[in-house]
Amino acid sequence: MKKGEPTASTVPAADEPTVLVIDDDPLARGALSSLFRSVGLSVRTFASATELLEHPLPTVPSCLVLDVRLPRLSGFDLQAELSRLGLKIPIIFITGHGDIPMSVKAMKAGAVDFLTKPFRDQEMLDAVTRALERDLKHRREEQSNLDIQARFQSLTPRERQIMALVTAGLMNKEVAFRIGITEMTVKIHRGHVMRKMGTKSLADLVLIAENLGIRGQEQ
Numbered sequence: 001m002k003k004g005e006p007t008a009s010t011v012p013a014a015d016e017p018t019v020l021v022i023d024d025d026p027l028a029r030g031a032l033s034s035l036f037r038s039v040g041l042s043v044r045t046f047a048s049a050t051e052l053l054e055h056p057l058p059t060v061p062s063c064l065v066l067d068v069r070l071p072r073l074s075g076f077d078l079q080a081e082l083s084r085l086g087l088k089i090p091i092i093f094i095t096g097h098g099d100i101p102m103s104v105k106a107m108k109a110g111a112v113d114f115l116t117k118p119f120r121d122q123e124m125l126d127a128v129t130r131a132l133e134r135d136l137k138h139r140r141e142e143q144s145n146l147d148i149q150a151r152f153q154s155l156t157p158r159e160r161q162i163m164a165l166v167t168a169g170l171m172n173k174e175v176a177f178r179i180g181i182t183e184m185t186v187k188i189h190r191g192h193v194m195r196k197m198g199t200k201s202l203a204d205l206v207l208i209a210e211n212l213g214i215r216g217q218e219q
Contacts, residue, residue: 017132018042018058022049023067032065035121049078057089061139063131068095079109088138090131148208151197162189167209168216
């Protein structure tokens, strides 16, 4: 291993974007590690895919720079295994023996990029930037979905029922008639729903109901 090269046990600082490098060539690992650290990125390196699987993935925006040809478990095998485990992390494949069918296979399976050695430093940095941006966007969307689910769970059964009906386009008086309560009570519950879901307009509430799959579905 190249002197000064971060190892798999290197722990990135909190919220620091992290690049995971998997390559069985210590010189390649060292060169990539130095490149990424030169632009302020945290780096963790692994000599094999199986070594990576022994460690938890970072909880910060991250990506894999993954050699296609690895001992025991290939880069494509690792990509498939991560997918099977439901572990979503953007992958940039690197190889010294690439061809068009191989790159097509990688991209169809969700890879961000496929770079053939030798590649330019800027080419790699651009690919990593795209991968980290994709992962950051995915993490933000996941957190937003979790927040929405938590807000929805905070609604009472009656509030969920009214949310489903008003987002389906029913007027307050129609909702009142449908479930057998007064129009004023519907207005009160509707106000509670808007506040708890953190929405300022019916249009926003409709979008949330669509995402939750409850629009028009009485709870």
